[in-house]
Amino acid sequence: MMRLREAMGLSVVARDTAETLGQLHGAVVDVATRHIVALQVGKGHKARLADWSSVTGVGPDAAVVDSGASLRAGRGDREERMVKGDIALLGGRVLTDRGDVLGALDDVEFDEESGEIQALVCAGVSIGAARLRAVGGYAVVVAAEQSVSGGDGSASGELGPA
């Protein structure tokens, strides 16, 4: 298990050339599959994305992608807004589907092998990934413990495995 905040700022290095491509500045999340599907390298207009399939490893000291050639620009409105920072993951407002703000998103716990998101951390509380509903420009929406949008509350409040 890894925390996204630990990974932020890591050097992103190409495996084929050992060249540093930039710094890790964020992650693109697919809510439906609860996976990190791409890493953001660099920020602003220089930002590029590395699809998770091209990431060979995220370790304590670097994130390694197979080649500098696999970096690409954001595709589609949503990715472009994420790269520009219009859609923020870390630091974004966490709102329940009942309309209550829980706080800012402190961290995202994910499996560094698969990119699967295990939990969100907000106001010191771990929120099971099953409760994630959306990552948008206004808020990261999670199911409330007594949710209106179904889903299971069973993972609620449970601390993720260490």
Next chain:
Amino acid sequence: MSGEVERPGTPHEEDRLLLRATEVAGLPVVSINEGEAVADVKDVVYNPDQGHLLGFTLNKRGFLRGPMKAVLPMDSVAAIGRDAVMVTDSSVCDDKGSPLADEVRTSAGRNVVGNEVLTDTGRRLGTVTDIVVAADRGEVLGYELQGDSKLQGQGGRPLFLPIPVTLAVSGTALMVPATVEPFIRDDLSGFGAAVEEFRAQLSGSSS
């Protein structure tokens, strides 16, 4: 909870979130499936004949701030919270033509705020300054009043008046049963329970 008899059937009464209409106005309308704010609440629309909110009129957000033609019927609302009104997705705020949308639009001109409240024994309780809504179902539980001086609590604080599920409205005055007087509160905490007790008394006993 000392001395309170537990009434089965309303176990969560104390947990119900009560909001004033003026607190709901200005909240963002956020889509659960997209995490986007699609509008701001301009005002709540309520018909005293029906005892619950009909929906919301909307303002655009951002640079183009201003009233929207589209309205948000209560049917399309997933939840009303302290910080946002939640809808499942942004398309529900495109409702311009449904019968409910028409009803919301035609009701929007009427306003209970400013109306006088009279009891059926002919006593004037005060003037409506706000309405109190149970956030979970959009049910209107009562009114905030600027009460008459005799009724006024400490230092001119507003009063909270439970209302029956439906009540008679003339456009300038609202009629409530005189039996409501013991259930008037000067604080929103405990107001939900007061409303329940008042309504139970209305439907139960024939005093």
